[in-house]
Structures are given as structure tokens and as C-alpha cells.
Amino acid sequence: MPQLVLDLHHTEADAARSLRADVLSGLTATPKWLPPKWFYDARGSALFEDITRLPEYYPTRAEREILDGAADEIARVTGAETLVELGSGSSEKTRLLLDSLHNHGLLKRFVPLDVSTSALAMAASSIASDYPDVEVHGVVGDFTAHLDAIPAVPNRMIAFLGGTIGNLAPEERTVFLRSVRETLEPGEWLLLGADLVKDPAVLVPAYDDAAGVTAEFNRNVLHVLNRELGADFDVERFEHVARWNAEQERIEMWLRARQAMAVTIAELGLNLSFAEGEEMRTEISSKFRRQGLADELYAAGLALRRFWTDEQGRFAVALAQV
Ligand code: AVJ
Numbered sequence: 001m002p003q004l005v006l007d008l009h010h011t012e013a014d015a016a017r018s019l020r021a022d023v024l025s026g027l028t029a030t031p032k033w034l035p036p037k038w039f040y041d042a043r044g045s046a047l048f049e050d051i052t053r054l055p056e057y058y059p060t061r062a063e064r065e066i067l068d069g070a071a072d073e074i075a076r077v078t079g080a081e082t083l084v085e086l087g088s089g090s091s092e093k094t095r096l097l098l099d100s101l102h103n104h105g106l107l108k109r110f111v112p113l114d115v116s117t118s119a120l121a122m123a124a125s126s127i128a129s130d131y132p133d134v135e136v137h138g139v140v141g142d143f144t145a146h147l148d149a150i151p152a153v154p155n156r157m158i159a160f161l162g163g164t165i166g167n168l169a170p171e172e173r174t175v176f177l178r179s180v181r182e183t184l185e186p187g188e189w190l191l192l193g194a195d196l197v198k199d200p201a202v203l204v205p206a207y208d209d210a211a212g213v214t215a216e217f218n219r220n221v222l223h224v225l226n227r228e229l230g231a232d233f234d235v236e237r238f239e240h241v242a243r244w245n246a247e248q249e250r251i252e253m254w255l256r257a258r259q260a261m262a263v264t265i266a267e268l269g270l271n272l273s274f275a276e277g278e279e280m281r282t283e284i285s286s287k288f289r290r291q292g293l294a295d296e297l298y299a300a301g302l303a304l305r306r307f308w309t310d311e312q313g314r315f316a317v318a319l320a321q322v
Pocket residue numbers: 051059162163164166167206207214283284285
């Protein structure tokens with residue numbers, strides 16, 4: 001029987017509290033904004049899975065291509081015995097890493113960390129049954145708050161894939177990378193997936209696809225607020241906007257009110273008004289350059305050891321060491 005443990009560092013009550021705090025501070029700010037983590041209820045997670053298969057959305061395929069080619073070298077260079085995965089999500093790319101660590105006779109333990117108990121339990125149990133000699137130690141937690149819950153065992157590699165680092169603002173990235181550095185011991189590893197700066201003619205359609213899946217994904221956060229906080233957003237009256245911010249080198253997603261509206265968030269006792277055309281920011285997705293990433297890693301105490309891109313140079317996987 002495989003060893004399977006789940007640690008709960010983040011309960012439903014914690015999530016409810018942090019949603020309320022985020023919505024209260026974001027929707028009373030100017031401009032209004034919401035953190036992207038609230039996209040991912042069951043419907044939002046399914047819509048994101050659909051996004052990863054869209055012709056315009058290259059990051060998932062590009063990262064898979066990189067990991068396919070680099071997994072062997074990653075195992076050889078790191079000698080990692082424990083793979084920690086932040087925001088475990090879909091496990092397909094994880095399995096490339098698990099397989100290669102396993103084939104090299106290294107893999108002892110897999111530690112997925114995710115805010116969603118149900119997503120984590122599914123990922124953890126499917127890995128546990130497919131790798132019977134590997135200990136699976138899931139952590140329900142938030143990667144910006146609970147890295148200290150990662151078990152202190154030797155020879156770890158933390159994988160943070162998919163380009164999710166791009167969701168963090170520069171100051172949040174600094175804090176996050178320092179906390180990774182603090183969590184790891186000298187010699188241990190960070191494997192980081194990051195989307196690269198490129199022509200906005202490629203970037204914008206990746207976040208504004210022809211089939212309208214990303215638009216539904218973006219509006220989904222309003223369904224989440226309606227259900228979880230008793231809000232009365234008229235979701236279809238918000239239009240999806242994706243634009244390239246050239247100064248900050250990031251894609252931004254916004255929701256634009258098609259007309260003036262009053263919105264009540266019952267559980268917060270909050271009454272809001274939207275002007276016609278008013279935009280609320282729902283996500284930033286920062287794009288990186290090799291040197292900038294190396295500098296940010298270095299500033300956090302992490303040394304860049306390997307850097308791979310896909311054939312077309314769209315996406316990068318960086319391997320850094322404490
Ligand atoms: C999951 C954060 C990497 O920023 O590309 C996809 C989320 N948003 N389409 C990204 C997303 C719109 C995605 N990350």
C-alpha cells in the first residue's frame with residue numbers, strides 16, 4: 001500500500017476569509033481589481049484546462065516540449081529525491097519529471113501543494129497509485145503563505161510550472177522567491193516555468209481566443225462572487241478585455257462594464273457602482289526575459305544553473321540552485 005499523507009494548512013474557512021478580505025480590498029480600490037486565484041472553482045479549473053488546449057494558447061504546449069527534452073538532464077543535474085510541486089494542477093507535466101527521477105532511481109517522495117483540497121486529493125491519490133514505491137505527502141496550502149509546511153527532507157526540488165509566477169506583481173515575486181530560498185537548504189533546487197516577452201500579436205490572442213473560452217474564464221470570477229458572497233453581478237454585462245502592458249511587460253485581463261451598474265455583495269454589506277466602460281483588473285500575467293529572471297533569482301539567493309526554451313523561444317524553464 002503506497003504511503004499517502006495529506007496535511008491541511010488551509011481550510012475552507014481560511015479560504016472563505018481570504019476571499020472576503022480580497023474582495024473587500026480589491027473592489028473598494030480604484031481601479032477595482034480581484035486576485036486571479038479566485039478564478040479556479042470547479043468550472044474555472046475546467047475552463048483553464050480548455051484554455052491549455054486552445055490553438056492560440058501556446059504556453060502549456062511549449063513548456064511540455066521543454067520538459068520532454070530536459071527531464072533527463074534535470075534528474076541528472078539535481079539528483080532530487082523529493083519533488084515538491086507548487087499549485088499542482090493537472091499532473092501531466094509533473095509525470096514527465098516524476099518518470100525521469102524515478103527512472104534514475106532517485107525518487108523517494110512527491111509533495112504536491114495546492115489550495116484546493118479536492119484537486120490535491122485527486123492528484124495525490126492518482127500519483128500514489130501509479131508510483132507505489134513513492135511516498136506522497138500532499139499539503140493543502142497557499143504557495144504564497146505555506147512553504148514552511150513542506151517537509152524538511154534532503155535533496156528537494158521545488159517545481160513551480162505553467163508560468164504562474166507571472167501572476168505575481170514584482171514585489172510579490174521578490175517575497176515569493178525569498179521564501180523559496182528560505183525554505184530550501186544549500187544545494188537544493190527550484191525549477192521554474194516562465195513565459196517570455198514576445199510579439200503582442202502572439203501574446204494578446206493567447207489571452208483573447210477566437211472561441212471565447214478565456215472570456216468565459218475571466219467572467220467566471222463574477223460567478224464565484226455571486227455564489228460565495230451572495231453578490232448580484234449581471235455577468236454577461238461585463239466584457240472580457242486582454243491587453244499588453246508594454247511598460248510592465250505583462251498581459252492584463254480586465255472586465256469592462258458594458259453599461260452603468262449597481263452591484264451588491266450581500267455577505268460583505270457592500271454596495272458598488274460601475275460606470276459605463278469602467279474596467280476592473282482580474283489578472284496580470286507577466287512575461288520575462290532571461291537576464292531579468294536570472295537577476296531576480298540571484299537577488300533572492302538563487303543561482304541560475306540551466307535555462308531551456310522551446311524551439312520557437314516562446315517559453316522558458318529555469319533551473320536554479322540555492
Ligand atoms: C495559469 C497563470 C499561467 O497566466 O497564462 C490563462 C492563467 N489566464 N489564460 C496564464 C491564464 C488566462 C495562466 N496561468
